Amino acid sequence: MLEQWYSLTLKPGPRSALILDVSESAKPFWPVLRSLTVGVLESLPADSWPEIFFLGNPQPFPPEEFVAKAESWHAANAGRGSIITPILEELAGEPNRAVAVVGSGRIFDLPDWSDVAIARHAIWCRYGPAALTEGIYSEEAYTVEQLAEKLNNPAVRVEVSGTGVMPFFWDDPTFRWQLGLLAGTKTSGSLLLGILSPAPEQASARAVLANGSEQILSLEPAEAPPPPEWRELPSREDNLLRQALRQGRYACPACQQLHPAGQWRCTDPAATPNFPTLANTVGGFAIADTSAWQTRVRLHPCASLQLKPDAVAMHMADGAEIIRFDGQSWQVSGERMRPIHSLEERRYVLVL
Numbered sequence: 001m002l003e004q005w006y007s008l009t010l011k012p013g014p015r016s017a018l019i020l021d022v023s024e025s026a027k028p029f030w031p032v033l034r035s036l037t038v039g040v041l042e043s044l045p046a047d048s049w050p051e052i053f054f055l056g057n058p059q060p061f062p063p064e065e066f067v068a069k070a071e072s073w074h075a076a077n078a079g080r081g082s083i084i085t086p087i088l089e090e091l092a093g094e095p096n097r098a099v100a101v102v103g104s105g106r107i108f109d110l111p112d113w114s115d116v117a118i119a120r121h122a123i124w125c126r127y128g129p130a131a132l133t134e135g136i137y138s139e140e141a142y143t144v145e146q147l148a149e150k151l152n153n154p155a156v157r158v159e160v161s162g163t164g165v166m167p168f169f170w171d172d173p174t175f176r177w178q179l180g181l182l183a184g185t186k187t188s189g190s191l192l193l194g195i196l197s198p199a200p201e202q203a204s205a206r207a208v209l210a211n212g213s214e215q216i217l218s219l220e221p222a223e224a225p226p227p228p229e230w231r232e233l234p235s236r237e238d239n240l241l242r243q244a245l246r247q248g249r250y251a252c253p254a255c256q257q258l259h260p261a262g263q264w265r266c267t268d269p270a271a272t273p274n275f276p277t278l279a280n281t282v283g284g285f286a287i288a289d290t291s292a293w294q295t296r297v298r299l300h301p302c303a304s305l306q307l308k309p310d311a312v313a314m315h316m317a318d319g320a321e322i323i324r325f326d327g328q329s330w331q332v333s334g335e336r337m338r339p340i341h342s343l344e345e346r347r348y349v350l351v352l
């Protein structure tokens, strides 16, 4: 089993494109197209504004100047033919861009693009009776709100998976591993990942965009983080932990009753915590080393913890499970971890 470290940098998704029809057939609808565009820009945050195109012209126009320059841009582009090829050629390099075409009347060269993803995924917004795509794609007269929502195509989550891949470390607690997939809603910044897999470079990462399309993210080789510091467990907590280790339960100083190992807090929610040193809101695991006179502990900063080359513990809402490699893939065995799991001689994983 190979242990590999990666870092993942999350970038904003590609900018969307709004293509305005300025052909003769769309001329009566220009005021509608203009106010629709202004409405879309007003309802989207500036970093989600689409680039503006005029049908027939591959040059993008900056959206921040649209309100001031719409009329002069329209005059300069009006009467261009209903030809989309120059723009789609420009946009096809980034197939995940959300593209909307707004206009009226047939786009003559669209049949040339009928099998191409960027045209298939485009949003066709039509005003007036004359179809844009002659029935190749569905067309609707979208409202400002509908069009803005379709053009706003941010990344909504990030996923990491692969054949034989098991993440055993990540540095963002909002990520969760489930059904073979590490997923989180973080979509900017960076993520450090520790991956186990029998073969190298099996892991892949992608951002899932709001419109359902995916953007492949690159995994860069990275260094393992330094392990968390050991700290000494204060005598009072050490005594309680050693009772729990020996007898599977301990006498609670708050209520004087016996609590089973794993119930690290008193049942009385108002009681002072019995193990304040073990408060770990991020990972849910601590490693305890009892080989010295005073127990040392270190809090594990992730919900996933490698137990053996082929076994990983995963902290869930109610305890922890062991996930094992069966020679081909990682299997959730349904095996619950005991609250004190023996790792090696005098060293234990505590499920918090």
Ligand SMILES: [Zn+2]
Binding pocket: 252, 253, 254, 255, 256, 257, 259, 265, 266, 267, 268, 271
């Ligand atoms: Zn108690």
